[in-house]
Amino acid sequence: LYYEDENKTLVQINNASPLRQKLTELIEKDKKHEESFLIVMWEESGGHTINVLNPARKDNIEHIVFDSKFPIIADKYPVPALVLITELIARGHEISKSIDWSIKGINRTIPAIDKKKIKIMKNFMKNDKKALTINKKEYKVSALSDNANNVDIYRLKSADSTLYFRP
Structure with missing residues (x-):
């Protein structure tokens, strides 16, 4: 939470x-x-x-x-x-x-090869609490952990959008 x-x-x-x-x-x-x-x-x-x-x-x-x-x-x-x-x-x-009408979302599953997925997740882990620029838009990366301190969800937040995804 x-x-x-x-x-x-x-x-x-x-x-x-x-x-x-x-x-x-x-x-x-x-x-x-x-x-x-x-x-x-x-x-x-x-x-x-x-x-x-x-x-x-x-x-x-x-x-x-x-x-x-x-x-x-x-x-x-x-x-x-x-x-x-x-x-x-x-x-x-x-x-x-x-209601906070600024909250919008979609639920989408993206298939990935395990080695590719692991590489992507390791890159996000390295960039936790840093800013990334994707297509000229800056996002702050946050790793959200469960109570056992395992990364459960990543959040990318820009000035006008938020994206959540699971490792």
Whole structure:
């Protein structure tokens, strides 16, 4: 799990504390105590988790504690999420205002010979945290690791696009 800091650098989260702290800071800064947040997490495997959270109160160390009147919906298939989103729209929630429309993506598998794939991945490993120029466009390379610190996904980020791919 990662979040993007103010400098657009990815920060890996191995436990809940940094994420909770970051959410608390953002809610305090933007004075969003009365807002509801639609939280959606997509898993690489194709599953997802979705819920509506409300900042309820602060705990004894000043972190915001969230509550929800809905059960967590998690599933490999999109039907439960679609049902929940449809119900929220029917109740008058303006979901489109809460969506980051800059996020666009495609899912494409590119066949490769193993030796060629290994060579490509080693080159990306060497360029982690560096900038690459492809067709006159600059991309920052980031290797994203799992909790065992194995590179799981690479991210190429330019000023106007982001590309994710797996080794």
